[in-house]
Amino acid sequence: MKSRIRLFTLLVAVALLIGGLMVVTGGASAGVALKGKVAVILDVGGRGDLSFNDMGFKGTDEAAADFGLQMDAIQSASDADYLPNTRNAAVSGQYDLILGVGFLLTDAFNTVAQEFPDQKFAIIDSVVPQPNVMSIVFAENEGSALVGALSAMVAAYYGYPKVGVVLGIEIPVLYHFEAGYRFGIDWGNKKYEQITGTNPNIGLLWTYTGTFSDIAKGYAASQAMLAQGAGLIYNVAGPLGIGDLQAVTEAVRAQGREAGPPFMIGVDANQDWMGDGHRVLASMMKRVDRGCYKAVADVVYGTFQGGIVSLRLINRGIAISRYQDLLDFIQFGINAGAITEADKPKIISNWLEMRSKIPYWIWDAVSELEMKIVSGEIVVPTANTIEEMQAIRAQYPLP
Amino acid sequence: MKGLGLISRLLPLGESLLAGLVGLAVGAIIMLIYGFNPIEAYFALFRGSFGSLYSLSEALANATPLILTALTFAIGLRGGLFNIGAEGQVYVGALAAIAMSLFKLPSGLHLVLTLIVAMLAGALWSLPAAILKLTRGVHEVISTIMFNWVAHFLAYYLIANILVDPRRAEKTISILPSARFPILVPKTSLSYGLLVSLFWVGLALFLLWYTTIGFEVRAMGFNPAACRYAGIKRWRTALFAFLVGGLTAGAAGGVHVMGRPPSYAIFSGLGGLLNLGFDGLGVAMIGRNHPIGIVLAAIFFGGLMAGGRLMQISPGVPLELIRVVEGVIIVALAVPELIRIFRLFREKITIWRRG
Numbered sequence: 001m002k003s004r005i006r007l008f009t010l011l012v013a014v015a016l017l018i019g020g021l022m023v024v025t026g027g028a029s030a031g032v033a034l035k036g037k038v039a040v041i042l043d044v045g046g047r048g049d050l051s052f053n054d055m056g057f058k059g060t061d062e063a064a065a066d067f068g069l070q071m072d073a074i075q076s077a078s079d080a081d082y083l084p085n086t087r088n089a090a091v092s093g094q095y096d097l098i099l100g101v102g103f104l105l106t107d108a109f110n111t112v113a114q115e116f117p118d119q120k121f122a123i124i125d126s127v128v129p130q131p132n133v134m135s136i137v138f139a140e141n142e143g144s145a146l147v148g149a150l151s152a153m154v155a156a157y158y159g160y161p162k163v164g165v166v167l168g169i170e171i172p173v174l175y176h177f178e179a180g181y182r183f184g185i186d187w188g189n190k191k192y193e194q195i196t197g198t199n200p201n202i203g204l205l206w207t208y209t210g211t212f213s214d215i216a217k218g219y220a221a222s223q224a225m226l227a228q229g230a231g232l233i234y235n236v237a238g239p240l241g242i243g244d245l246q247a248v249t250e251a252v253r254a255q256g257r258e259a260g261p262p263f264m265i266g267v268d269a270n271q272d273w274m275g276d277g278h279r280v281l282a283s284m285m286k287r288v289d290r291g292c293y294k295a296v297a298d299v300v301y302g303t304f305q306g307g308i309v310s311l312r313l314i315n316r317g318i319a320i321s322r323y324q325d326l327l328d329f330i331q332f333g334i335n336a337g338a339i340t341e342a343d344k345p346k347i348i349s350n351w352l353e354m355r356s357k358i359p360y361w362i363w364d365a366v367s368e369l370e371m372k373i374v375s376g377e378i379v380v381p382t383a384n385t386i387e388e389m390q391a392i393r394a395q396y397p398l399p
Numbered sequence: 400m401k402g403l404g405l406i407s408r409l410l411p412l413g414e415s416l417l418a419g420l421v422g423l424a425v426g427a428i429i430m431l432i433y434g435f436n437p438i439e440a441y442f443a444l445f446r447g448s449f450g451s452l453y454s455l456s457e458a459l460a461n462a463t464p465l466i467l468t469a470l471t472f473a474i475g476l477r478g479g480l481f482n483i484g485a486e487g488q489v490y491v492g493a494l495a496a497i498a499m500s501l502f503k504l505p506s507g508l509h510l511v512l513t514l515i516v517a518m519l520a521g522a523l524w525s526l527p528a529a530i531l532k533l534t535r536g537v538h539e540v541i542s543t544i545m546f547n548w549v550a551h552f553l554a555y556y557l558i559a560n561i562l563v564d565p566r567r568a569e570k571t572i573s574i575l576p577s578a579r580f581p582i583l584v585p586k587t588s589l590s591y592g593l594l595v596s597l598f599w600v601g602l603a604l605f606l607l608w609y610t611t612i613g614f615e616v617r618a619m620g621f622n623p624a625a626c627r628y629a630g631i632k633r634w635r636t637a638l639f640a641f642l643v644g645g646l647t648a649g650a651a652g653g654v655h656v657m658g659r660p661p662s663y664a665i666f667s668g669l670g671g672l673l674n675l676g677f678d679g680l681g682v683a684m685i686g687r688n689h690p691i692g693i694v695l696a697a698i699f700f701g702g703l704m705a706g707g708r709l710m711q712i713s714p715g716v717p718l719e720l721i722r723v724v725e726g727v728i729i730v731a732l733a734v735p736e737l738i739r740i741f742r743l744f745r746e747k748i749t750i751w752r753r754g
Contacts, residue, residue: 074711075718080671083588083661084457084708091453092712104569107661115586169667170568210559210667386565
């Protein structure tokens with residue numbers, strides 16, 4: 001009896017050993033030996049923008065939690081910090097992946113990636129042509145075309161002559177937004193004419209504020225645009241949206257209402273929940289979080305590759321905000337401390353009411369444009385240089 | 400007597416050490432309150448500042464422009480001037496250096512000319528404050544602060560419109576490789592620009608202590624009434640202090656853009672140039688407004704900045720808290736010199752009141 005138990009124990013032990021060995025070798029054959037840590041480096045925009053940087057943080061944080069990794073966030077106080085911060089992370093040798101959130105980190109990543117060829121890097125919004133860098137870029141022009149069409153038609157519907165866009169620092173990434181928005185407004189004008197018989201000729205007011213951090217500049221620019229008859233303001237400067245929305249809110253309240261118009265259009269994150277759910281009509285979602293998540297997941301699965309990863313409408317890296325996004329991102333706002341759990345039902349009902357007031361044929365038209373972009377029937381123009389941008393401005397002047 | 404001299408020279412060092420310890424202790428308490436382990440954090444701070452050749456190089460790279468802007472302030476103060484115009488002169492020096500890369504010149508010549516132009520631009524920018532002081536009696540604190548802002552917005556304009564990189568609108572064109580300081584320690588931010596700072600330290604020592612004008616400047620700082628009596632010309636000493644200060648501040652801006660990888664450019668918003676002048680003020684205070692003290696203080700200051708970055712990585716202290724701790728340490732270190740300056744100014748006022 002005793003010997004049987006012994007034999008049984010032995011068998012179990014052998015089985016466990018073999019099983020364990022299989023697991024170990026299985027792990028090894030996939031080529032994954034993880035150190036268990038990822039670093040996310042932020043540019044001067046920093047945390048708390050409820051937009052670009054927070055999205056990068058969120059995506060990396062979620063991936064780290066899902067895969068049991070530890071995440072270290074490294075902020076940059078000035079552009080003199082980009083290179084040392086990146087290098088410090090690489091020198092430490094403790095990271096499976098060093099993830100840069102933002103175009104401004106380009107030069108630093110390009111330098112350090114060459115110094116540490118065995119370290120894996122990923123960068124959002126920029127192309128760093130090194131074999132160990134995954135460059136994650138977005139087709140912001142596609143999403144901007146959708147909100148452009150929506151803006152033009154909604155402005156026309158509510159009788160406004162203009163729409164506005166408040167941009168940040170003049171970098172190529174922002175040209176994608178401007179180019180797409182111009183195309184979208186033009187498309188929306190034409191579509192509106194097709195449906196109603198009159199072309200509203202919605203014009204565009206646009207300004208590069210030269211900052212991604214000075215919220216007051218967003219407020220000032222938006223106020224000026226609203227005074228010139230803008231019905232919607234598209235925020236393309238991360239945290240400046242907080243200032244944009246302040247101006248929009250004041251304009252709405254001046255008419256004795258709480259709900260727009262005028263509206264803001266959110267960017268990067270879903271910002272629809274801001275403004276009590278009824279002053280941000282929609283958001284051009286650039287899923288920086290999904291890009292970051294993908295980079296971490298690829299490292300964990302052993303499928304990480306250098307090169308360009310393009311996220312666009314067709315793979316949901318770019319999207320116009322919908323109901324489910326609102327629910328997801330209300331939680332994001334609660335976590336950030338911008339709103340509380342108690343605000344949630346009111347925001348949702350406000351949002352539904354706001355959206356239902358826009359006629360169905362406008363939403364249909366936006367969906368039509370989306371399908372045509374996804375199918376490739378419509379190719380939205382984009383720009384990477386000032387010359388290309390000027391050509392598009394000439395093609396779609398939108399006076 | 401000789402022994403007493405040594406002790407009186409070492410006394411400031413002792414004071415600074417004590418002040419530094421107080422600063423570290425207060426910083427530790429703040430970190431404890433926020434739930435971070437101060438020992439771990441300070442260990443990271445040390446490792447990131449002086450723990451390796453790489454860290455030391457980063458500390459020295461940060462110190463390079465600070466030495467120069469601290470000299471600007473120190474030379475002014477030695478001559479009884481409260482010149483805080485280094486900030487604006489740094490911008491102008493950096494812009495002038497960038498502008499020099501609009502031209503193509505042979506390698507060595509380009510570097511030397513760029514540095515000289517940067518220094519001259521800094522000196523030129525200090526001139527209005529000097530002239531206002533000498534002809535209209537405008538206090539230099541007011542005029543230099545105002546000229547800092549003029550430089551600030553001039554820089555905004557030039558960065559976005561004239562010196563802009565056509566392919567990268569967020570920054571200016573980069574300094575051409577022919578005008579860049581080569582990297583001193585490979586794979587670090589430390590360039591040969593450090594030698595410019597050290598050269599100026601030597602020159603400032605020589606000028607202040609081994610020339611007639613230097614003696615006059617220092618005498619003016621000690622006792623303007625006695626100087627007047629001795630026939631020392633006020634305008635000579637003030638002009639000297641402003642112009643030499645302008646040269647060093649201009650050099651700081653030049654060295655920063657010519658020797659700071661990877662971009663060798665100015666970003667819109669002024670990024671890395673911001674506060675170089677004001678940090679220099681702190682460095683001068685900690686270094687007791689003496690060139691040698693300034694070198695030590697700047698290396699300490701630079702180390703604090705470099706090590707602070709590492710505090711984010713290993714104990715995970717957020718950037719905002721790191722800056723609070725750094726600020727506390729710096730303020731503590733500046734206290735002894737601040738007390739001395741206030742005492743000096745009070746004495747001056749009493750002398751002046753007595754007629």
